[in-house]
Amino acid sequence: MTRIVAGSAKGRTLAVPKSGTRPTSERVREALFSRLDHMNVLNGTVVLDLYAGTGALGLEALSRGSAHATLVEKASAAARVASANVRSTGLPARVVTADARAYLAARTGEDLCGDVDLVFIDPPYDIPEADMTAVLSLLGPWIGPDALVVVERSTRAPAPTWPSFLVLEDQRTWGETVAYFAGPPLPEEDPQDDTNAPREAEASSPQAEDAQ
Numbered sequence: 001m002t003r004i005v006a007g008s009a010k011g012r013t014l015a016v017p018k019s020g021t022r023p024t025s026e027r028v029r030e031a032l033f034s035r036l037d038h039m040n041v042l043n044g045t046v047v048l049d050l051y052a053g054t055g056a057l058g059l060e061a062l063s064r065g066s067a068h069a070t071l072v073e074k075a076s077a078a079a080r081v082a083s084a085n086v087r088s089t090g091l092p093a094r095v096v097t098a099d100a101r102a103y104l105a106a107r108t109g110e111d112l113c114g115d116v117d118l119v120f121i122d123p124p125y126d127i128p129e130a131d132m133t134a135v136l137s138l139l140g141p142w143i144g145p146d147a148l149v150v151v152e153r154s155t156r157a158p159a160p161t162w163p164s165f166l167v168l169e170d171q172r173t174w175g176e177t178v179a180y181f182a183g184p185p186l187p188e189e190d191p192q193d194d195t196n197a198p199r200e201a202e203a204s205s206p207q208a209e210d211a212q
Contacts, residue, residue, distance in 0.1 A: 002056055005030045007063030009089045014054050015081045023054050024122060024152065028174045032150070033060055035172060035181075036118075041148050042066050045117035048142065050100040050135065055082035055093065057120040062091040066118065069093040072103050101131065104138035111140030111165045112147075112184055119143060122152040129158060137163040143184070151180040 002023055004012045016023055024032070036042055042061055047069035049058030058069035071086070071093055073079040079097040086093045096103060100123075107114070119139060123132065132151075139149065140163065148169075151160050155178050162168060162182055170181040 002026055002054065004056075004060055004063045004089065005033065007060070007065065009059070009063040009091060012063075012089050014056055014059065014085045015088075016054050017075075017078050017081050023056055024177070025175075028152075028177050028179075029056065029060055031172070031174050032057075032152075032179055033064060035170075035179075036061075036148075036150075037064065039148070039181075041118060046115055047118045047120070048072070048116045049120045049122075050103075051121065051123045052082055052095070053078050053122070055085050055095065057122060058093055059085060059089055059091050061118065061120075062093060063089070067092070071095045072098055072100055074099045100135050101138065104135060104142065107141045109141040112143060112145045114140075114142040114144055114147075116142045117144060117147050119147065119149045120152075121149065125154045125157065129161070133161045136160060136166065139163075140165050145184050145187075147183060149182045151182070153178055153180070 002014045002016055003026065004010055005026060043065040045066045047058050047061045047066050049069055049071045052058060052071035052073040055071040058071045062069050071082050073082055076097055079095050083095045086095060121135060149166060155173060155176055160180055165184055166182040167185045168180060168182050172179050
């Protein structure tokens with residue numbers, strides 16, 4: 001049995017399939033979302049939960065203030081359980097029964113022009129590394145320039161291979177689980193803007209105004 005840890009649906013019980021999924025433990029989920037709350041990335045966000053299983057990660061985000069979540073799960077039995085959890089919590093999510101790679105590949109276009117703000121990737125521990133790398137590389141058209149991608153892996157698994165549009169920002173380990181936090185690189189500053197910035201700042205400072 002697992003529950004929503006905090007937020008509007010706090011304490012709601014989530015159904016779990018008898019087999020075939022590895023739900024994130026409540027302890028790890030609480031630590032993960034404490035970190036996300038601290039990063040201020042939940043309120044009003046559009047969430048994509050890949051390898052969703054019961055939908056616990058996406059639903060937890062919604063309970064804590066995210067606007068909408070899409071839960072993508074390949075296994076039909078788990079997808080039915082996720083749908084039941086969406087109905088029981090009343091949270092604004094939809095469930096898609098699909099393979100994560102196939103789902104992501106359906107959207108093409110320019111990287112970092114998408115509408116997704118927060119992505120959860122919590123695949124089975126035995127996922128081939130080539131599949132993990134492919135899923136990350138297919139996120140480009142889905143996410144926006146301020147998006148955050150959270151990948152959960154076993155501490156025994158290698159670190160993800162990040163595509164050029166994502167850089168590792170942080171990582172945390174809780175027991176046997178390691179969470180990686182990645183986002184688009186910061187835009188390069190225009191050297192000309194840097195040259196003008198001190199002058200503009202000086203002109204607008206209180207001291208400059210007093211001198212005038």
